[in-house]
Amino acid sequence: MRVFGVDPGLTRCGLGVVDGGVGAPLRLVEAGVVRTPADAAIDARLLAVEQGIEEWLDRLKPDCVAVERVFAQHNVRTVMGTAQASAVAIVCAARRGLPVTLHTPSEVKAAVTGSGRADKAQIGAMVARILRLDSPPKPADAADAVALAICHIWRGGATNRLAAAVAAARTPSPRLPRGTRG
Amino acid sequence: MRVFGVDPGLTRCGLGVVDGGVGAPLRLVEAGVVRTPADAAIDARLLAVEQGIEEWLDRLKPDCVAVERVFAQHNVRTVMGTAQASAVAIVCAARRGLPVTLHTPSEVKAAVTGSGRADKAQIGAMVARILRLDSPPKPADAADAVALAICHIWRGGATNRLAAAVAAARTPSPRLPRGTRG
Numbered sequence: 001m002r003v004f005g006v007d008p009g010l011t012r013c014g015l016g017v018v019d020g021g022v023g024a025p026l027r028l029v030e031a032g033v034v035r036t037p038a039d040a041a042i043d044a045r046l047l048a049v050e051q052g053i054e055e056w057l058d059r060l061k062p063d064c065v066a067v068e069r070v071f072a073q074h075n076v077r078t079v080m081g082t083a084q085a086s087a088v089a090i091v092c093a094a095r096r097g098l099p100v101t102l103h104t105p106s107e108v109k110a111a112v113t114g115s116g117r118a119d120k121a122q123i124g125a126m127v128a129r130i131l132r133l134d135s136p137p138k139p140a141d142a143a144d145a146v147a148l149a150i151c152h153i154w155r156g157g158a159t160n161r162l163a164a165a166v167a168a169a170r171t172p173s174p175r176l177p178r179g180t181r182g
Numbered sequence: 183m184r185v186f187g188v189d190p191g192l193t194r195c196g197l198g199v200v201d202g203g204v205g206a207p208l209r210l211v212e213a214g215v216v217r218t219p220a221d222a223a224i225d226a227r228l229l230a231v232e233q234g235i236e237e238w239l240d241r242l243k244p245d246c247v248a249v250e251r252v253f254a255q256h257n258v259r260t261v262m263g264t265a266q267a268s269a270v271a272i273v274c275a276a277r278r279g280l281p282v283t284l285h286t287p288s289e290v291k292a293a294v295t296g297s298g299r300a301d302k303a304q305i306g307a308m309v310a311r312i313l314r315l316d317s318p319p320k321p322a323d324a325a326d327a328v329a330l331a332i333c334h335i336w337r338g339g340a341t342n343r344l345a346a347a348v349a350a351a352r353t354p355s356p357r358l359p360r361g362t363r364g
Contacts, residue, residue, distance in 0.1 A: 041282070042272060042282070042284070043272050043273075043275060043276040043282040044276065046269055046272050046273045046276060047273060047276040047277060050273055050277075070262060080252060080253075080265050083262050083265035083266055083269070084265055084266065084268065084269035084272070085269070086266065087228055087265070087266035087267070087269035087270055088269055088270075088273055090224060090225050090228050090266070091225075091228045091229060091232055091270055091273075093225065094225035094226065094228060094229040095229060095232075100223075100224070100225040102224070
């Protein structure tokens with residue numbers, strides 16, 4: 001199974017692709033970030049995030065996508081951009097019919113470090129150890145995206161198969177808007 | 183000028199298209215909503231919103247898109263979905279190179295009713311009056327989207343031309359992600 005993890009953000013959107021399965025060794029395929037300039041307009045920034053994610057999807061052909069679940073408890077200004085970037089990642093996957101799963105930051109931390117309160121350095125160190133890398137993927141957002149992919153694989157198995165089945169059964173034919181013509 | 187207003191939401195995403203210009207009479211082209219079921223997965227919901235917006239863009243060919251600016255001050259759960267739906271609308275416009283402008287709810291209310299604290303009934307009534315309709319567009323989300331388009335036209339003129347020029351100058355070539363290969 002090839003998993004594409006996305007740590008959504010506008011300034012740095014972390015991307016990480018990992019191959020593996022439950023009980024099988026994991027392999028890092030690629031880690032990186034899409035950066036967008038903080039002084040660019042929101043439309044240009046979201047479009048750049050979409051183009052970056054599409055380029056990875058085209059090139060690396062993952063089987064599923066894991067996106068960090070965004071909560072509104074953090075800095076209000078940042079969280080809106082994070083929610084918007086996550087929407088872009090989710091729609092890119094959905095358009096291709098790829099199953100999308102959201103994992104909370106605590107789930108990701110607990111999966112790779114054993115503690116839901118691990119800091120960025122611990123996550124990076126454990127990602128490097130799990131994937132037998134000389135050093136953690138840089139920047140931290142890339143390591144977080146890789147951790148998300150690892151979390152998805154390790155929480156996986158029956159849970160992932162169930163989620164995929166539910167997603168397939170649920171995918172509704174969208175109700176197209178009915179307009180009032182003027 | 184043909185303006186596409188989007189009042190972002192997951193349960194009901196309001197859409198409204200208005201023709202007009204500063205000092206010229208306005209004409210309602212179409213008003214409606216994209217609905218997505220509350221019990222569907224987030225990926226299916228965002229995809230349905232995207233498909234609805236794309237269908238309107240294909241069919242009605244607006245010159246620009248006005249989206250309601252989302253603030254995190256409301257209900258935390260709702261606001262995340264609203265932010266995500268707004269991202270979908272913004273990216274749909276950006277992919278086509280259409281200028282995107284965000285207007286706050288207060289700006290919209292003030293533009294169509296004269297008061298930044300108008301309620302939904304007042305907005306609907308003024309939208310109907312301004313566009314010479316027998317009754318307000320239904321549901322209220324559709325009327326809000328039409329109000330957003332009216333606001334955009336009326337605030338327009340020099341401001342819109344400036345925004346379009348700035349957007350054109352700013353649109354960056356996206357910095358594609360550079361990966362660390364594993």
